[in-house]
Amino acid sequence: MSAAVGGTVAGVAPLSGRVALVTGAxxxxxxxxxxARRLVADGAAVLLHGWEPHDAEQPWGADAxxxxxxxSSLASDGARVAVAVADLVDPAAPRALVSSALDEFGGLDIVVANHARSVPWxxxxxxxxxxxxxxxxxxTRSTLLLVKEFAAVRAAAAELATPGADTTGRVVLLTSxxxxxxxxxxIPYAASKAALAGMTPSLAAALAPHSTVNCVNPGPTDTGWASDAVLDDVKLPFGRWGRPEDAANLIAWLAGPEGGWVTGQVISSDGGWSLRR
Structure with missing residues (x-):
C-alpha cells in the first residue's frame, strides 16, 4: 500500500505536467x-501574480x-515558477496573464483567482x-474576464487532445x-465577492465539459492583518482562526484529479464559522 505524503501518494505528484495561475500571491x-506552495508540492508549474501597490495601501503594508x-524559494526546490505583475483594474490584464502562462509554460490547466481589492473600512x-x-x-470584472480567457484555452486544448485523454481544466474562485x-x-468588498459566489453555477455550466468551476470561502484566516484584539474577539468552534494552508489544502484537492466530479459549488473551509456562538 502506498503511503500518503502531503496530500499526494508517495512517488506520485497528482498535478505533474499541469500548469496553474495563482493570482494575488x-x-x-x-x-x-x-x-502556490501546495500546487508546486503537488507537481504543478505555477505562474505567480501579484500587485504590490494594493498591499502598500493596506494597514498591514506590502511584503517587500x-x-x-x-x-525564488519555490524555484530553489526545483519547481517551474514564473512571476507576472499586473494591476487587475486594467481590463487587458486578464488576457495578458493567460498569455504569460502560455508563453512561459506552453499551456494553462488551472486558474485560482485569489486576488482581491480590500477596503478595511x-x-x-x-x-x-x-x-x-x-x-x-x-x-468581479477581472475574474470574469480571466475565466473567459481560460475557457478559450481549455476549448482549444480539448480540440487538440488525443481521444480519451483527460483535458479537463480547473477554476477555483475565492469568495468571502x-x-x-x-x-x-x-460593503464594496462583500458585494463584489458575493457576485463571484452567485456566478459560480453559471460559470460552471458555461465551461463544462472543458473545466470545472468552484468557489471557496476560506473564512477568517490569519494572514497577518488582524490585531490580537480581533483574533481574540472572533471565536471559532475549533478554538483558532484558519491558516492559509487550510484553504490551500481544499483548493489543491479541487484542482487535482480527485476533484474532477465537483463543479458549480460554493464550499466553505472556515472551521465552522457559521456554527460559532
Missing part, C-alpha cells in the same frame, strides 16, 4: 502564497519583494460610487464571509 504569509522571493454611510466601481473592477454572515463594514 504577493504576500508570503497570504493565502495565495500558500496555494514578496512575489519574487516566493518564486467601507460601511454603507461612507459608500462611494468610485469605490464600488473599483472593487467590482478588481474583484458574507456567505455565512454580514460584513456591514466592508
Amino acid at each position: 504577493s504576500r508570503r504569509v497570504g493565502i495565495g502564497a500558500a496555494i 519583494d514578496g512575489l519574487r522571493s516566493l518564486a 467601507a460601511p454603507l454611510s461612507e459608500l462611494t460610487a468610485s469605490e464600488i466601481d473599483l472593487s467590482y473592477a478588481v474583484n 464571509g458574507q456567505v455565512h454572515g454580514p460584513m456591514p463594514a466592508e
